Amino acid sequence: MTTATRVGHIEPVQIHFDDLDAMGVVHNSRYVLLLERALSAFWTRHGWPFDPAGPHFADIFFVVREFSITYTTPIISPGPVAVHFWLDHIGRSSLVYGFRVLSEDHATVHAEGRRVQVKIDRTTLQPTPIGPGVREAASRLLGSPAA
Template sequence: MTTAVEPGHIEQVQIHFDDLDAMGVLHNGRYVLLLERALAAYWSERGWPFDPAVPHFADIFFVVREFAITYHLPITTVGPVDVHFWLDHIGTTSLVYGFRVLSADRSQLHAEGRRVQIKIDQTTLRPTPIGDDVREACTILLK
């Protein structure tokens, strides 16, 4: 199966031996981590460090509200995989990511899903609007 990669971004991440379960298959919970690693690398490369002491954007306090995934083909080996992600929607307080986990040659679709993040106020922990700087930085990922 050949898979298209536009729009969005593809970040290569590594599967390590300890990511595999007792059956030699990537543990289902590790797919969340693959997306997290891909997003962290993407934003870090663009000057958005994940160091609370050195924020690039004024409002970087996001939490995951929803995570949904459909598994298609198990990953059974260590090595690189590609995580393709994009934004389906930028709301007032939310970002909706779509994503796919692909083989490194992009011929196999292993999993796909979505992740919803909510920007919250650090004091009240209630949803608060996404600032213009973050919104602008995110537009390149819009589908």
């Protein structure tokens, strides 16, 4: 693991043929899904599955407030890549993720960005505090690769 990947988590994600656009590169909108797949796998493995019927679903009812991405090197074929993500900040009701989409060997940065999520109340749809369980689980992702 390089200095730039020592914080956070790296999740392998598969690029499928239907992720490619007409020019044969991964379509820009698919990078959002790559991050979603990585985050979903991580949180499910750590006991926080995105299951509306589950007992803890209200604890992880987050919406995306902001998403920004910079594309660096196109992905030109199906196959494995790695999504490196971390938390830059845990607020009262928000999580600020940083992320990079990397080649499978972590040598190439294909894209990088930031995503802000806000925990909301399922009934009022207003921001609500992140509970201690989620806060504790999220804290293992804290730290910036640039630090």
